[in-house]
Amino acid sequence: MDHAPYDIGPDIDALRAALKAHEITLPSLGVDPLTLAGWTSRPPLVALGNCNTETARRLAEVLREAAGG
Template identity: 50%
Template sequence: MTQRKKALEEAERALGEMREALARAGITLPSLRLDTASYADVNPRPLVELGRCNIETARKITHALRSEAGE
């Protein structure tokens, strides 16, 4: 398996885990995806694109993060 393939599979796993965790918190980020340009290099470093969200979703994310941090 090539380094690019391994990096892409790991990024897809991380993306899926994030999508599932957000869903459990009642959060949907419609633009959540992999940034294809970030793994096109010879030494790929895939990035997860979180995209934009509305104010309600931003507050849900903030609440979930604060709850996890014990605030």
């Protein structure tokens, strides 16, 4: 990718857009604050967060379809 190694904002935006294309919203999607704090030399993690059971079922359905099943 063309962005800085620790700038995961574009990756989160891309994931959010891909989910939206399937009418899925993960309200807590963002950067994990503990890994962003710089306690490690690794890039920050993406926090997928919590979702309701309807969203979890829809996400599982989309992933199954994408996997060909």
